[in-house]
Structures are given as C-alpha cells and as structure tokens.
Amino acid sequence: xxxxxxxxxxxxxxxxxxxxxxxxxxxxxxxxxxxxLAVLRCLRDEHGYDLLADLTAVDWAEGASPRFTVIYHxxxxxxxxxxxxxxxxxxxxxxxxxxxxGLWPAAxxxxxxxxxxxxIRFTGHPDLRRILMxxxxxxxxxxxxxxxxxxxxxxxxPEIVAETGAKAIAAPMAGGPFVASxxxxxxxxxxxxxxxxxxxxxxxxxx
Amino acid sequence: xxxxxxxxxxxxxxEGDVIVTRADAVINWIRTNSMWPMPMGLACCAIExxxxxxxxxxxxxxxxEVMRFSPRQSDCMIVAGTVTYKMxxxxxxxxxxxxxxxxxxxxxACASSGGMYRSYATLQGVDRIVPVDVYVSGCPPRPEAxxxxxxxxxxxxxxERSAEKLLSA
Numbered sequence: 424x425x426x427x428x429x430x431x432x433x434x435x436x437x438x439x440x441x442x443x444x445x446x447x448x449x450x451x452x453x454x455x456x457x458x459x460l461a462v463l464r465c466l467r468d469e470h471g472y473d474l475l476a477d478l479t480a481v482d483w484a485e486g487a488s489p490r491f492t493v494i495y496h497x498x499x500x501x502x503x504x505x506x507x508x509x510x511x512x513x514x515x516x517x518x519x520x521x522x523x524x525g526l527w528p529a530a531x532x533x534x535x536x537x538x539x540x541x542x543i544r545f546t547g548h549p550d551l552r553r554i555l556m557x558x559x560x561x562x563x564x565x566x567x568x569x570x571x572x573x574x575x576x577x578x579x580x581p582e583i584v585a586e587t588g589a590k591a592i593a594a595p596m597a598g599g600p601f602v603a604s605x606x607x608x609x610x611x612x613x614x615x616x617x618x619x620x621x622x623x624x625x626x627x628x629x630x
Numbered sequence: 631x632x633x634x635x636x637x638x639x640x641x642x643x644x645e646g647d648v649i650v651t652r653a654d655a656v657i658n659w660i661r662t663n664s665m666w667p668m669p670m671g672l673a674c675c676a677i678e679x680x681x682x683x684x685x686x687x688x689x690x691x692x693x694x695e696v697m698r699f700s701p702r703q704s705d706c707m708i709v710a711g712t713v714t715y716k717m718x719x720x721x722x723x724x725x726x727x728x729x730x731x732x733x734x735x736x737x738x739a740c741a742s743s744g745g746m747y748r749s750y751a752t753l754q755g756v757d758r759i760v761p762v763d764v765y766v767s768g769c770p771p772r773p774e775a776x777x778x779x780x781x782x783x784x785x786x787x788x789x790e791r792s793a794e795k796l797l798s799a
Contacts, residue, residue, distance in 0.1 A: 570750075574750070
C-alpha cells in the first residue's frame with residue numbers, strides 16, 4: 424500500500440465519517456465540513472502532510488445540492504505522495520467553508536482566489552478580499568451561470584471612466600470559442616476572426 | 631555693453647555654420663530620434679520588447695533605447711501584452727502622467743484587440759482607454775515588427791505640425 428493510501432486508511436479509522444472518493448490518480452476522500460479542520464490537522468501533524476499544494480473549488484451547477492465543493496491537495500515531503508480531500512460547502516447560494524489558513528498559511532491566497540472566482544466564504548479567513556478581479560466586482564466568474572465572455576460592468580476608477588468612457592464589456596466571441604479538431608473543418612475558416620461579422624476592416628469595432 | 635547685431639546683409643564669415651530650415655522639421659527631427667519608450671510590459675510581448683532593446687536587434691539605432699520606467703521621462707508608451715480590466719485603469723493613469731508630446735504603440739494581438747483572450751477579464755484592445763498610434767500584429771510580434779512600428783511612428787511624427795501646436799498650446 425502506498426504511503427498516502429495508508430494514511431487514508433488510518434484516517435478513516437479515526438474519523439468514520441470520512442468516505443473514499445473516486446479518483447483517477449491520487450487517493451482521495453470526502454470529508455464533512457464540520458470535521459474538516461480536525462481531519463486536516465491530523466493529516467498535517469500525525470501523517471506528515473506538511474504542504475498544501477493546492478486549494479480549489481468545483482461548481483456543480485445550479486440545481487445541484489451541495490452545489491460547491493472545496494478541494495485540498497496535500498503533499499507529504501517526508502513520505503512523498505499526494506492526497507486529495509474534498510468537502511461540500513454549506514449553502515448553495517452563499518456557500519461557506521472553514522478556512523485552513525491556521526494550518527497552512529499558503530491557504531490564504533488560495534482561499535481568496537476561490538472566494539473571488541466562486542463566491543465561497545471561508546469562515547475564519549484573516550483577510551477575505553478578491554485577489555484577481557477588482558474590489559467591488561459584482562460577479563464570481565467561475566460559477567457555471569457566468570458567461571466566459573463576461574457581462575457589462577463599470578470599471579472601478581471613476582476618474583478613468585469619466586475620461587475614457589471605458590467599461591468592462593461582454594467580449595465579442597466572434598464565432599468562437601475556437602474549438603476545431605484537424606480534418607473536421609478548414610482551420611482558416613474555423614478561426615474566430617474569420618467569422619467575425621461584428622468587427623472587421625469594413626465595420627468599426629462595436630462599443 | 632551689449633552691441634546689437636545690425637548686419638543686414640549676408641555674412642560670409644559664418645558661411646557653412648548656418649542651416650536654414652523649418653521649425654517643424656527641426657522639432658520633429660529631434661523628437662523622432664530620441665523617442666524614449668515607457669515599457670508597459672504586461673505579458674510575453676515584453677520578452678520580445680526586451681530582445682528588441684538588446685544588442686542583436688538594437689533599438690538604439692533608432693534613438694529609442696532609453697527605457698524609462700518613469701512616465702514623466704518617456705515619450706512613447708509601448709503596451710506590450712495582455713491588458714486586463716484591473717490593469718487598464720493603471721495603464722490609463724500612467725499614460726496621463728506622461729508629458730506631452732506622447733505616443734502609444736499597441737504591441738501584439740492582445741494589446742491591439744484583446745487577442746485570443748475573449749474573456750471577462752481582458753480589455754478588448756488598449757485603444758479603448760488610450761489613443762493608439764501604431765498597432766503591431768503578431769503573437770508575440772518579432773523584434774523586427776516592433777522596429778518597423780517604431781519607424782512608422784517616426785514617419786508619422788515627422789508629418790506633425792509641431793511648431794504650430796507648440797505656439798497654440
């Protein structure tokens with residue numbers, strides 16, 4: 424048995440509510456949100472998972488319940504191996520999960536990113552602000568209902584807006600997204616710009 | 631005591647030391663050959679911008695080798711890379727801080743039109759926030775393309791009626 428799988432077995436004996444999670448690569452487990460901090464602390468202190476390699480989230484789309492899942496990728500530098508833990512967020516419209524910044528300071532920015540992109544509130548986070556989009560941006564772009572092109576939004580700086588009249592717009596998709604596999608269609612015709620009727624040499628760029 | 635120069639006729643003593651020209655030509659000649667760039671390096675185009683500045687391509691041949699990281703000292707902003715909406719306001723602010731006369735080169739697909747980033751986070755062309763003089767195609771453009779853009783900008787500046795603008799300013 425590999426080191427992560429052994430750690431997982433020992434963990435499930437200690438925490439019976441931890442269940443195994445289907446995974447194509449590393450051993451993975453589902454953890455209930457109430458036990459998350461205790462489980463992660465046990466893994467860090469007793470099994471040597473001292474490095475939080477990644478913290479991200481999944482949106483299972485509107486209608487699913489639980490809708491949001493937070494994923495933790497742990498790495499043990501003592502006995503090399505990855506472990507993946509997942510926990511369902513409480514609340515489907517305003518999801519929340521416990522913050523693990525107390526266990527790994529590295530979680531700070533990861534949780535800010537998950538908050539920015541998915542709107543998951545991490546309770547106990549010392550400074551939960553947006554990290555990629557600007558403060559005051561009204562949406563969470565990686566949620567399933569949010570279009571890739573974006574939605575029209577005013578820019579944050581009123582001086583610049585007064586000067587230029589610029590705003591964040593829904594990007595012209597121009598026939599895209601660019602999904603073409605060789606042989607199916609002519610690549611020159613599949614190129615989004617070739618199909619762009621809204622904005623070319625003859626017609627001005629739409630505002 | 632200051633003596634007034636009251637020579638009215640041609641002075642053969644200074645022959646060869648005087649050039650007669652138009653003010654526009656002189657001002658534009660000075661401006662085109664010392665166009666200090668503001669390197670607005672935001673993505674991979676900035677790597678090509680650095681290559682352009684280095685010895686192989688040598689932007690110094692065109693008097694534009696002095697990359698000024700202060701907008702107060704630069705004439706030409708080279709927007710090299712993807713401009714996100716979050717960065718867009720900063721780009722405009724830096725442009726506002728540059729002293730007149732000032733020009734802008736949009737280097738590469740992203741700066742010119744948003745490029746492949748048709749997304750919620752990317753400004754769809756830097757010309758939405760600053761007036762662009764020259765667009766450079768490419769992803770990223772080769773250094774030669776940037777040099778070509780610089781030369782085109784110099785050609786453009788040479789056509790400007792600078793003296794008139796200075797007097798009316």
